[in-house]
Every structure is written in structure tokens, then in C-alpha cells.
Amino acid sequence: MPHTIHLARFQQILTPDEILTDNQLIEPFCTDQRGRYHGQAFAVLQPHTVSAVQEIMRYCHQQHIPVTPQGGNTGLCGGATPHASVAGKGIILSLSKLNRMRKLNLADNTITVEAGMILAEVQKIAQTANRYFPLSLASEGSCQIGGNIACNAGGLNVVRYGTMRDLVLGLEYVLSDGELVSHLYPLHKNTSGYEMRQQIIGSEGTLAIITAATLKLFAPPQSVLTAWIGVDNIHSATSLLATLKNHFAERLSSFELISQAALSLSASYSQLREPTHASWHILVELSDSLPAQNLTDPLISVLEQGNWLNTVIAQSETERQHLWSLRENISAAQRSLGASIKHDIVVPIEHVADFVENCQQQLIKTFPQTKTILFGHLGDGSLHYNVFIADIMNNDVYQYEENINKVVYEQVLNYHGSIAAEHGIGQLKNQWLPRVRSNAEIKWMQAQKHNLDPEGILNPGKVLPVHT
DSSP states (O other): OOHHHHHHHHHHHSOGGGEEOOHHHHGGGGBOTTSOOBOOOSEEEOOSSHHHHHHHHHHHHHHTOOEEEESSOOOSSSTTSOOGGGTTTSEEEEOTTOOOEEEEETTTTEEEEETTSBHHHHHHHHHHTTOBOOOOOTTTTTOBHHHHHHTTOOOTTHHHHOOHHHHEEEEEEEOTTSOEEEEOSOOSOOOSSOOHHHHHTTSTTSSOEEEEEEEEOBOOOSEEEEEEEEESSHHHHHHHHHHHHHHHGGGEEEEEEEEHHHHHHHHHHHTOOOSOOSSEEEEEEEEESSTTOOOHHHHHHHHHHTTOOOEEEOOSHHHHHHHHHHHHTHHHHGGGGOOOBOOEEEOOGGGHHHHHHHHHHHHHHHOTTEEEEEEEETTTTEEEEEEEETTOOSGGGGGGHHHHHHHHHHHHHHTTOBSOSSSOOTTTSGGGHHHHSOHHHHHHHHHHHHHHOTTOOBSTTSSSOTTO
16 A cells, blocks of 8 residues: 555544654654664654554554654664664654653652653652652663663663663553553552563563553662772672672662773763773762761771772762763763674673683684773673774674674673673564574564564564564
């Protein structure tokens, strides 16, 4: 059926400002933020209401129109970019205008928001109500809650608060045929049958369109201590992590690993002094919901006992922000090296040091012209392992991607890790899925996909291997 007929139907559902058809206006929605993937769509739809989302999905289901859901388009795996297999045949369903707060519930410590709300806005609303929403990402000024849920985002505070999966109490979503499933009640316990919500979280828009969520809130930290610790090797870092977990328990909020190469880049970009001189660096944050808690003396005592003496402790909020800037600006600072082959990976914490050492040896042996920038959330074993190739500044680097991925991912698998920690699979890694999931698990995924999306219109080409 011609696109003009489809557009005529969408014009009956939506207002003119909710429909984009001009190629110049559509183009930014069809390209991922790294310029890694370029898709095509004949329209971008930006509904303001859930009922409009339902109507759109009913029609797309009837007409077999592929739908690519999109939030803030900050993903790194092409999950929100139309797949080549549906070039020009489908639409992008942007949730950006579905961005209202529905309810703030202080008795249950929850906030209910629509999928298009920016993460930073949720944090701000919580803060105004003297509450705390702990998900924190480098992209929090532009990423959206629906995308955070769809990819099961992690971020800087996973050690204490868990991933997005742990922060969602209730979920509302629209199925491929337009049916609405809405369970937004803040139930802290519910054992009535299978938990469908958990299937939708992390499914990257392949099973349903997330339209709203009820999220957990917490008491805001009132005592915070931030420290930067230089260590000789990652073995020392993992030993420090175990010690701090044992001593401070839930007061350990963040434990970030930063290589010297990553720090040097970020310090130059941020125009800030490097806090310590070492081969590896740890950014630690302790917090307590009670005011005026003395966290400094206990931390110093622990560090002295373990001979972790190469330490800087923030003495003011400004110094704290400087330390966090050095961590958060690593991604932006890397652009000076050009395009990179990115790996969002996770291995058991006990194997991180061996993985890094052996993977680096294999990379240098096979690709001596590479440079690795490594940083990540050592507190949960997830790493950002980015590989640059000397003298290649643009996307030509991706001609080496398959071979470099093979080296890195084989090492990840050797240590019983996973190829996706917090950015999802998208269309970047789906060919690797059979290596990290068993046949039984993939058959289960395929069955869920077929059951919830029998026409295969929801985010085609993502997560599951394309040939399946």
C-alpha cells in the first residue's frame, strides 16, 4: 500500500505537529548518535497520548508496517535506528512528546512518569520532593526513561541501587496489536503468576512499546564522601572493592575503574589536574541518608590498613564535582582519538584483572596498531572497552570491527562474561547472541517474540539474530 495512504490514516490519529515526513527533519531520527547506523523511515510519529500510540499500533499491525520505537536516541548499539531490512518501509515511533509526570507518591516512595520524560527531569522532580532517583548516566540530560527501561540501563550507582530492572515497580506498555497493558500501581510485592513486566524490561522495543513506568524513589544522601585512589593494578582494585563492600556495606554507592590512558584524555579535555599518579585509578563514593555521618575517618583507616595510600579525598562539593567530571568526561574526551570500536561488556569481578591483561595481550599480538581506552563500573564488573586504531579517525575503523570483536568477545566468554552489560544488543551484537545464550534461552526468546509480536513489526532486526 502506498505511503500516502498510510499517512492519510496517521493524519486522522495525530495532529500535524506530531507527524514528520520531510526527509531533512526525519534524518536525525534515522541516524544513531555515533553515526554508526543510518536507517530509513517514511515518517516519524510523535504522539502526545497513549491512546494515539494504541491507534498507531493497531493500524501498523493490520498493515504490517515496521515500527522502530525511539526515546532519546542516545544508544550505542543501533537499537533505535531502523534496520536495513526495513529500509523506507516503516515508521519511527518517537516517545519524546509522551513526557508527563502522572503521580508522585511519597507514601510508597514512587514516581510515575511517561516514557518520554528525560532522566534528568525525573532526578530533578525527586530532588524537589526531598527524594532521590539513583539512576545516573553520562547521557542523563537527553536520554529518556522509556529507553532506559528498554535497555535495562545501569550507570554509576548500580553497586547500591541496582539496574533499571531493580528500580521499576510498575509498567505500562502497548502491544503490537494496540492492546494496552497497564500495571502502574506501586506494589512492592506481587506473586500472582508470571511477571510479564520483567520480560518487557531490557527487550529493546522488540516486544512492546513502553509508555509509562512507576519508579522507586529513595531518601536523598545527606552525607557523601568522594575519593580518588591510585592503584598499581586491577588486582589491587578488586581487593579494595571487596574490602570496602565488607566494611561499608550499602553505603558504598559507586566504584569506578579508570585506566591511566582514560584519565589523561579526560584531564586534558576537562582542563583539570590528574588527582593521582598511578597505572589505574578508582573513583569511590560513599553515602548515607543520615546527616553529618563521619565517613572520612573510617575510610582513611581502611585505606591505611590495606596500604592504599595514593588517595585524594574531596574536601568540598567543587572538588567532588571535579573528580566526577574526570570520570564522566571520558566518553567526550575520546573523540579526539577518532572513531572507536566500542565494547560494553561484563565479567565476574574476580576475573576482571585477568581478562584485561589477557585481552590486551591478544589484541596487541593480533593488532599492534591498536590503543585501548578502558573504564567502567568495577563495582558490578561492567567495563567500557574501547579500541582505537592508529591514524584512522573516521568510521573506516569499522572494517576491523568483526576481527577485533572476535578477540575481545572470545576473551569475555573465556571468563564467563557477557557481551552486553548496560547498552543492550541492538543490531550491533545480535549475531553474537547465540554465543552468550543457550539454545533453550533463544528458543524461549523467539517464542515470546512470536507470541507478543506475531507480525514481526516491532523493532525488526534487533536483539535476536536476523536469520532467525
